Amino acid sequence: MTKDSKSNLSEKQGVSQPETTSKSAAQKIKLNRRKQVSTDTFIEKILEGDITFLSKAITLIESTNSKHQEKANTILNACMPHADKSIRIGITGVPGVGKSTFIEAFGKYLTSLGKKVAVLAVDPSSSINKGSILGDKTRMEQLVTDKNAFIRPSPSGTSLGGVAQKTKESILLCEAAGFDTIIVETVGVGQSETAVHAMVDFFLLLKLSGAGDELQGIKRGIIEMADAIVINKADGDNVKNAKIAKVEFNRALHLYPPKENGWQPKVMIASALNNSGIEDIYTMISEYISTTKKSGAFENRRNDQNKHWLYTTINDQLKKRFYENPKINELLQKEIINLEKGKTTPFNAANNLLNNTD
Amino acid sequence: MTKDSKSNLSEKQGVSQPETTSKSAAQKIKLNRRKQVSTDTFIEKILEGDITFLSKAITLIESTNSKHQEKANTILNACMPHADKSIRIGITGVPGVGKSTFIEAFGKYLTSLGKKVAVLAVDPSSSINKGSILGDKTRMEQLVTDKNAFIRPSPSGTSLGGVAQKTKESILLCEAAGFDTIIVETVGVGQSETAVHAMVDFFLLLKLSGAGDELQGIKRGIIEMADAIVINKADGDNVKNAKIAKVEFNRALHLYPPKENGWQPKVMIASALNNSGIEDIYTMISEYISTTKKSGAFENRRNDQNKHWLYTTINDQLKKRFYENPKINELLQKEIINLEKGKTTPFNAANNLLNNTD
Structure with a gap:
C-alpha cells in the first residue's frame, strides 16, 4: 500500500483471491x-x-x-x-556453619547409595540482593556434576509465603522426576525455618561448637522444631569442643516436652571435611522415617502440612485483600493515630474498619 | 373487649376521644x-x-x-x-500453685499502701463447666471485703478472643473507676497466657519448687513471656527446694535472648502463707515500671498491645466471616479430601476456595 491509500477518499485496491485458510x-x-x-x-x-x-x-x-x-x-x-514419594529433609543453620559443605558430603553419600538427590532452598532475602543461597553452584562443585543430583537456588520473591509456595511446588516436580531424597536448605531469615519445617519430613539444625554457652543466641523456636542437631566442623582442634557441645545440647533438648510423634531429637557430631558422621546421620534419619511410617506419624505429618499450607495460603490472602484495599489502608492509619491518642479502643477501631467492607 | 369481638363480622365499638399524646x-x-x-x-x-x-x-x-x-x-x-493510668499485672500458674492465696496476699499489701486493686481473670474454659477462676470469691475472703479491692470472675465465652476482649475492656472501666493496679489472673488454658501477656505491663509466672527438673513440663513460650518467675509456697520444708529452684530458673532464663526493653527477668521466692517475699516482689515490679516509663518502653508496649488487639480482632473476624460461610465450609471439606488423596496441591485448593468469594 502506498502512503496515499491512508485517505478515506482514495480508491481502494481490489483484493486478491483469499487463501483457503487465513494466515492468522x-x-x-x-x-x-x-x-x-x-x-x-x-x-x-x-x-x-x-x-x-x-x-x-x-x-x-x-x-x-x-x-x-x-x-x-x-x-x-x-x-x-507421581509425586509425594520421596523423603524430604530440611537443613538450617546460620551462615558460616558449613551448610554447603555438609549438604555436598551428605548428598554425595546419598548418590553413592544409588539415591537421586534434589537440593532446593528457601531464602526470602534473595530478592533483595539478587544473590541467593545455592546460587553459587561452585560451592557444591562435586555434587553439581553428579548426574543423580539436581541443585536449584532459592526462588526470589518479595514475601516468604510466595518463595515458600514455589519451593513447595518444586518439591512435587522433583519427586515426579524421580528424585527420592529432597533436601531443602534455608539460611534462617525471618520465619523461613518455620516455612521449611512445614514442608519437610525431617528437620535438621546445623550448629558449630563454640566456647560453651551453646544455647545463647539460638533463635526462639528453632530447638523445638529440630528433629536432630548436628554439630558440624567437628575436626582437628574442634573435636573436643564438639563433644562438650553435644552434651549441652542433649541436656537442653530434655528441657523440652517430647514431640507428639514420640521422637526424641538426637544430637550428633559431623565433619563434612573428614566425611565423618555423615553415614550415622543418614542411619538416624532412616530410622526416624521407618519408625514414623510404621506408626502413621509420617503420613499424619504430611497431611497436617498440606492443611497448614491450605489454611496459611487462604489466611494470608484474606489479609492481603483486606489491607491492600486503599480505603482500608487510609482508615487504618487514622484509627492507629486514634488508638495512640487513647481516643478509641482496639475493638472499636477494628469494627469501624471491618464495617467498611460489608 | 369480649370474646365475640374477635369476629370480623361483629360490629366494632366506637373509640373514645383520644388522649392528647398517645400512650405508646x-x-x-x-x-x-x-x-x-x-x-x-x-x-x-x-x-x-x-x-x-x-x-x-x-x-x-x-x-x-x-x-x-x-x-x-x-x-x-x-x-x-479517664482510663489507661494504672499498672496492669498479669499472673499465671497451673492450678494448685496458689494463685488465689498469692493474689490475696499481694492485693492486701497493695491496699495497705493505699492502692486500689482490681482483680480480673481470663479463663476461656469457664464457659464449658460454668465454673470459672475467681468465681468462688470465698477463695479471697479477706480481699473481697476490702473496700479498695474489686474482684471480678472471668467472663464466659466460646472463644478466647471474645473472653479476652471483654476482660481488656473491663480493665479500661476499672481504671476509669480509679483502680490504679489491675491484676489479671489466668489459669493458662490454651493460648490464654498469650492473651493476658498482651494486655498487661508486667507478666508474672507463679511456680512451685519440686524435686528438681523444674523446667520440665512448662508450656512452650511461657518462660519467654515472663517478666518474673515467683516460686510460691516457699515455707516450712519447701524453703530449701525453693532456693534450688530459684538457681535453676535463673540459669534457664539466661538461655533466652534478653528482652527487647533490656529487662532481665527476675526469679523470686514467696510465701503467701507467711506473707514473705510479697514486698520484694512489689518493689521489683515498681522498679520495672519506673525504668520502662523512663525509657519509653512502657508506653511502647501499650501502643504495641493496642495495635496487636486491633490486628488480632480484624484478622480473627476476616477468618470468621470466610470460614463460617456455609458454601465455603462445604467446599473446604471437599478440598481437604482431595488433598488427602493427593489430587490437588494446598495452593490450588486455596485458590479454588478464595475464587468462590470474589
Whole structure:
C-alpha cells in the first residue's frame, strides 16, 4: 500500500483471491499446537527424569507471568500422582556453619547409595540482593556434576509465603522426576525455618561448637522444631569442643516436652571435611522415617502440612485483600493515630474498619 | 373487649376521644429518657468509683445482647479518657500453685499502701463447666471485703478472643473507676497466657519448687513471656527446694535472648502463707515500671498491645466471616479430601476456595 491509500477518499485496491485458510488463524492453531505439545512434552520429559525439562518447569513455577503460571499448574497437576514419594529433609543453620559443605558430603553419600538427590532452598532475602543461597553452584562443585543430583537456588520473591509456595511446588516436580531424597536448605531469615519445617519430613539444625554457652543466641523456636542437631566442623582442634557441645545440647533438648510423634531429637557430631558422621546421620534419619511410617506419624505429618499450607495460603490472602484495599489502608492509619491518642479502643477501631467492607 | 369481638363480622365499638399524646409515644420517650439518664448515670457513677455501677457496666460488656453492647460501648467511650493510668499485672500458674492465696496476699499489701486493686481473670474454659477462676470469691475472703479491692470472675465465652476482649475492656472501666493496679489472673488454658501477656505491663509466672527438673513440663513460650518467675509456697520444708529452684530458673532464663526493653527477668521466692517475699516482689515490679516509663518502653508496649488487639480482632473476624460461610465450609471439606488423596496441591485448593468469594 502506498502512503496515499491512508485517505478515506482514495480508491481502494481490489483484493486478491483469499487463501483457503487465513494466515492468522493458521498461526493461532500452530501456536496452540506448539503450546499443547509443549506442556505434554514437559510432563513426559519430567516423568522420564529429564533434568533440563524439570529445570524449565520450575522456571515456569517461579515466573510471575500468568500464562507461565497456568502452564506450570497444568504440568504440576499432571505430575501430582507421581509425586509425594520421596523423603524430604530440611537443613538450617546460620551462615558460616558449613551448610554447603555438609549438604555436598551428605548428598554425595546419598548418590553413592544409588539415591537421586534434589537440593532446593528457601531464602526470602534473595530478592533483595539478587544473590541467593545455592546460587553459587561452585560451592557444591562435586555434587553439581553428579548426574543423580539436581541443585536449584532459592526462588526470589518479595514475601516468604510466595518463595515458600514455589519451593513447595518444586518439591512435587522433583519427586515426579524421580528424585527420592529432597533436601531443602534455608539460611534462617525471618520465619523461613518455620516455612521449611512445614514442608519437610525431617528437620535438621546445623550448629558449630563454640566456647560453651551453646544455647545463647539460638533463635526462639528453632530447638523445638529440630528433629536432630548436628554439630558440624567437628575436626582437628574442634573435636573436643564438639563433644562438650553435644552434651549441652542433649541436656537442653530434655528441657523440652517430647514431640507428639514420640521422637526424641538426637544430637550428633559431623565433619563434612573428614566425611565423618555423615553415614550415622543418614542411619538416624532412616530410622526416624521407618519408625514414623510404621506408626502413621509420617503420613499424619504430611497431611497436617498440606492443611497448614491450605489454611496459611487462604489466611494470608484474606489479609492481603483486606489491607491492600486503599480505603482500608487510609482508615487504618487514622484509627492507629486514634488508638495512640487513647481516643478509641482496639475493638472499636477494628469494627469501624471491618464495617467498611460489608 | 369480649370474646365475640374477635369476629370480623361483629360490629366494632366506637373509640373514645383520644388522649392528647398517645400512650405508646409517651412510653417511648420515657423509656428513652430513662436509658439516656441511665447511661449518663453509669458514666458519672463509674468515674466516682462506684463499684456497683462498675460491676453493672462490666455485665453490659459481657452481655451478648446487642442493645447492651451498644450501651456498653457508649459507657466505654466516655470512660476512655479517664482510663489507661494504672499498672496492669498479669499472673499465671497451673492450678494448685496458689494463685488465689498469692493474689490475696499481694492485693492486701497493695491496699495497705493505699492502692486500689482490681482483680480480673481470663479463663476461656469457664464457659464449658460454668465454673470459672475467681468465681468462688470465698477463695479471697479477706480481699473481697476490702473496700479498695474489686474482684471480678472471668467472663464466659466460646472463644478466647471474645473472653479476652471483654476482660481488656473491663480493665479500661476499672481504671476509669480509679483502680490504679489491675491484676489479671489466668489459669493458662490454651493460648490464654498469650492473651493476658498482651494486655498487661508486667507478666508474672507463679511456680512451685519440686524435686528438681523444674523446667520440665512448662508450656512452650511461657518462660519467654515472663517478666518474673515467683516460686510460691516457699515455707516450712519447701524453703530449701525453693532456693534450688530459684538457681535453676535463673540459669534457664539466661538461655533466652534478653528482652527487647533490656529487662532481665527476675526469679523470686514467696510465701503467701507467711506473707514473705510479697514486698520484694512489689518493689521489683515498681522498679520495672519506673525504668520502662523512663525509657519509653512502657508506653511502647501499650501502643504495641493496642495495635496487636486491633490486628488480632480484624484478622480473627476476616477468618470468621470466610470460614463460617456455609458454601465455603462445604467446599473446604471437599478440598481437604482431595488433598488427602493427593489430587490437588494446598495452593490450588486455596485458590479454588478464595475464587468462590470474589
